Amino acid sequence: xxxxxxxxxxxxxxxxxxxxxxxxxxxxxxxxxxxxxxxxxxxxxxxxxxxxxxxxxxxxxxxxxxxxxxxxxxxxxxxxxxxxxxxxxxxxxxxxxxxxxxxxxxxxxxxxxxxxxxxxxxxxxxxxxxxxxxxxxxxxxxxxxxxxxxxxxxxxxxxxxxxxxxxxxxxxxxxxxxxxxxxxxxxxxxxxxxxxxxxxxxxxxxxxxxxxxxxxxxxxxxxxxxxxxxxxxxxxxxxxxxxxxxxxxxxxxxxxxxxxxxxxxxxxxxxxxxxxxxxxxxxxxxxxxxxxxxxxxxxxxxxxxxxxxxxxxxxxxxxxxxxxxxxxxxxxxxxxxxxxxxxxxxxxxxxxxxxxxxxxxxxxxxxxxxxxxxxxxxxxxxxxxxxxxxxxxxxxxxxxxxxxxxxxxxxxxxxxxxxxxxxxxxxxxxxxxxxxxxxxxxxxxxxxxxxxxxxx
Amino acid sequence: xxxxxxxxxxxxxxxxxxxxxxxxxxxxxxxxxxxxxxxxxxxxxxxxxxxxxxxxxxxxxxxxxxxxxxxxxxxxxxxxxxxxxxxxxxxxxxxxxxxxxxxxxxxxxxxxxxxxxxxxxxxxxxxxxxxxxxxxxxxxxxxxxxxxxxxxxxxxxxxxxxxxxxxxxxxxxxxxxxxxxxxxxxxxxxxxxxxxxxxxxxxxxxxxxxxxxxxxxxxxxxxxxxxxxxxxxxxxxxxxxxxxxxxxxxxxxxxxxxxxxxxxxxxxxxxxxxxxxxxxxxxxxxxxxxxxxxxxxxxxxxxxxxxxxxxxxxxxxxxxxxxxxxxxxxxxxxxxxxxxxxxxxxxxxxxxxxxxxxxxxxxxxxxxxxxxxxxxxxxxxxxxxxxxxxxxxxxxxxxxxxxxxxxxxxxxxxxxxxxxxxxxxxxxxxxxxxxxxxxxxxxxxxxxxxxxxxxxxxxxxxxxxx
Numbered sequence: 001x002x003x004x005x006x007x008x009x010x011x012x013x014x015x016x017x018x019x020x021x022x023x024x025x026x027x028x029x030x031x032x033x034x035x036x037x038x039x040x041x042x043x044x045x046x047x048x049x050x051x052x053x054x055x056x057x058x059x060x061x062x063x064x065x066x067x068x069x070x071x072x073x074x075x076x077x078x079x080x081x082x083x084x085x086x087x088x089x090x091x092x093x094x095x096x097x098x099x100x101x102x103x104x105x106x107x108x109x110x111x112x113x114x115x116x117x118x119x120x121x122x123x124x125x126x127x128x129x130x131x132x133x134x135x136x137x138x139x140x141x142x143x144x145x146x147x148x149x150x151x152x153x154x155x156x157x158x159x160x161x162x163x164x165x166x167x168x169x170x171x172x173x174x175x176x177x178x179x180x181x182x183x184x185x186x187x188x189x190x191x192x193x194x195x196x197x198x199x200x201x202x203x204x205x206x207x208x209x210x211x212x213x214x215x216x217x218x219x220x221x222x223x224x225x226x227x228x229x230x231x232x233x234x235x236x237x238x239x240x241x242x243x244x245x246x247x248x249x250x251x252x253x254x255x256x257x258x259x260x261x262x263x264x265x266x267x268x269x270x271x272x273x274x275x276x277x278x279x280x281x282x283x284x285x286x287x288x289x290x291x292x293x294x295x296x297x298x299x300x301x302x303x304x305x306x307x308x309x310x311x312x313x314x315x316x317x318x319x320x321x322x323x324x325x326x327x328x329x330x331x332x333x334x335x336x337x338x339x340x341x342x343x344x345x346x347x348x349x350x351x352x353x354x355x356x357x358x359x360x361x362x363x364x365x366x367x368x369x370x371x372x373x374x375x376x377x378x379x380x381x382x383x384x385x386x387x388x389x390x391x392x393x394x395x396x397x398x399x400x401x402x403x404x405x406x407x408x409x410x411x412x413x414x415x416x417x418x419x420x421x422x423x424x425x426x427x428x429x430x431x432x433x434x435x436x437x438x439x440x441x442x443x444x445x446x447x448x449x450x451x452x453x454x455x456x
Numbered sequence: 457x458x459x460x461x462x463x464x465x466x467x468x469x470x471x472x473x474x475x476x477x478x479x480x481x482x483x484x485x486x487x488x489x490x491x492x493x494x495x496x497x498x499x500x501x502x503x504x505x506x507x508x509x510x511x512x513x514x515x516x517x518x519x520x521x522x523x524x525x526x527x528x529x530x531x532x533x534x535x536x537x538x539x540x541x542x543x544x545x546x547x548x549x550x551x552x553x554x555x556x557x558x559x560x561x562x563x564x565x566x567x568x569x570x571x572x573x574x575x576x577x578x579x580x581x582x583x584x585x586x587x588x589x590x591x592x593x594x595x596x597x598x599x600x601x602x603x604x605x606x607x608x609x610x611x612x613x614x615x616x617x618x619x620x621x622x623x624x625x626x627x628x629x630x631x632x633x634x635x636x637x638x639x640x641x642x643x644x645x646x647x648x649x650x651x652x653x654x655x656x657x658x659x660x661x662x663x664x665x666x667x668x669x670x671x672x673x674x675x676x677x678x679x680x681x682x683x684x685x686x687x688x689x690x691x692x693x694x695x696x697x698x699x700x701x702x703x704x705x706x707x708x709x710x711x712x713x714x715x716x717x718x719x720x721x722x723x724x725x726x727x728x729x730x731x732x733x734x735x736x737x738x739x740x741x742x743x744x745x746x747x748x749x750x751x752x753x754x755x756x757x758x759x760x761x762x763x764x765x766x767x768x769x770x771x772x773x774x775x776x777x778x779x780x781x782x783x784x785x786x787x788x789x790x791x792x793x794x795x796x797x798x799x800x801x802x803x804x805x806x807x808x809x810x811x812x813x814x815x816x817x818x819x820x821x822x823x824x825x826x827x828x829x830x831x832x833x834x835x836x837x838x839x840x841x842x843x844x845x846x847x848x849x850x851x852x853x854x855x856x857x858x859x860x861x862x863x864x865x866x867x868x869x870x871x872x873x874x875x876x877x878x879x880x881x882x883x884x885x886x887x888x889x890x891x892x893x894x895x896x897x898x899x900x901x902x903x904x905x906x907x908x909x910x911x912x913x914x915x916x917x918x919x920x921x922x
Contacts, residue, residue, distance in 0.1 A: 027538055030553035032556060086481060086482045086485060090608050155511035400529060
């Protein structure tokens, strides 16, 4: 039996059994194999999809190498974001400082690739060796005539969430620059969609059909020029709220733009997102168009889901994702295909998030914060999950224990947002759960014979 | 914020490292950082869990990178640095990390890898480890290995070699007198490790192969969750490495200071034999000859039959290869061995790149490819963008190396034969066989088939016999 570390005792909760508030927002226990990454990771994943910007990672090579082309964020035009640029600091710079190398690297890259803006990510050692990244960026910005923005993302200075905040602070500096291009009264910014597998395009199409202008998407299929006029949109619609609420708050304070939190996963959340936006504008025509859109999409979707549900009815799912907002939508989406959530957790959930999860899950569900492979494998086995939803790091845990897997992380290649994304999700889950390969899995065979033994 | 003049004044001294690329920055790196190599090596020791002393991100990124290649759980603990650990030192974090990982995993050993963060603040991990070892109760606890391997020095290969050395230093004892051999196989695939085991076992001698992640990173499906997968080089076998007669150390890029083979030679008197990776006929012949010499045994006949089939295959397929050109890249020892193999089959390597810096690289490559050396552009400190820039003038017929070279192949519109590490976009990347006569024949078939498929698809009438 896997032991749950003392420090983590209250980060694990079983509904119907435990009565405490789930602890969260803590630093991961030293020596635990957390699934979390670092501050740099938070900044890098959020800013990554801005396709016409230069992303230069200031540090030794690892941080750049491990994040080369790491997200499935698609671009309709330039693809500069898919390059991995690093100052590749060596011992020399660690001793004498890396500013000169950073300056040279930036100038050459800007001259060669002609980006619309540049982000310079600080990694762990940059602060320790005393580089004044801000000064170098300011100088290059003046010399090259484009925004060059430092991202304060030293890995150890907090958690991934602090990286989100650093990213928001950097991207905020790109806003408020374009007051010329006309912007519609019925206009929004999409915040916190990253165009994984083209998801932003699905969502943008819905808004287009509703008659709403999307001024910018921050950051999916992102462009510096669009962000420059984003301050003139009438509303900020925030998905992946863990990463982007901070930007929405800054924009509210600076430009008076209201914001709302939405999710584009699953039928209820997707429909609610569109209705909430339409209602915000209170425009009768927009509301009518939204009703038509949702009605048409859901009607087309339900018969397909019904067929899938027939296969999956009664199966059980475990969910472990980065931000818990996504897990709310997944719990609901799974019900549409007949599946019950028996384990749900996240790397960075808040107390409110976990209270909400307690409300929407069934008795006996395990809710966990910042869990690790050993705990996760134990919960999966104890609760008899048939499916794990997570990212690449969780995938082998599922497969080794002979259960199905759905990648809902930033490397996914299937669009899972929107109504069509719900169908993709259901199909992907069915394809994995219903695969004939599981009958060879030793864990499955053992579980089946244990169940048989229990019956006799 | 400082003003410009101050910034300029402080920009001393010049970045003086010679580089064979045109950009100061690295664009699409052809290397990884040292802790990654160390973690892979530590996973090849029985019951050993790697522990990265540094930020949480290092462990998580390395796990994710490795999982995408091996498609196995790769648990790596982290001491989870915070701002205060960076100011006051990481001693407390390391102590509690070791305690927690011991409680959860009950490992036989913990392989500690430092990072750029801990090395820059001057954390003395070796001293911490000594303190822990001397203050803990007599019943012991896991053996602690420790490698100082900041990301700003060298590449993943440096971490790999230094981790192996740290294991050997901690465990190996003896006087180099017994009839057994050590094999230090280099950063090869899990299938390569299994091939080496089969070769060694066929000689009927006692041996220690270190590391051996053939099971720990490429095992079967499980009945119950395994905290630390079975397999890895047994600690009892590592202990005997000091009493072996010889060490065959594959790959020549490791320095004496990094090489466990050199340590064994100097400390225990075990003769160290450095060889190229056995890819291609010449390198594999040399490997078998060294093995015969070290063991005093003749190679079993099945290997000469395998060699015969390889020669036969070379001849059967020579027309598809002869006169072709290739781009080949990766870590130094892999590239040098591949270049030698390509020269044997008449493919001229025209772009030869590796990510680390080495003045000796060009000479090694030229020695490996002989007459074709004049045509080869040999680039150390290479990145993929530089290789693409150089290759555009005269694109090679084929690109050979890890899956990060897909960027090259796609831009050049030529096929990619995936081998080496990592392979993130195909099944079975961890199982590619490269070494020995059988590995070479498998690579040969893959290369021929890629070239044949190109020809078949390009043919208007789609030949069904080629």
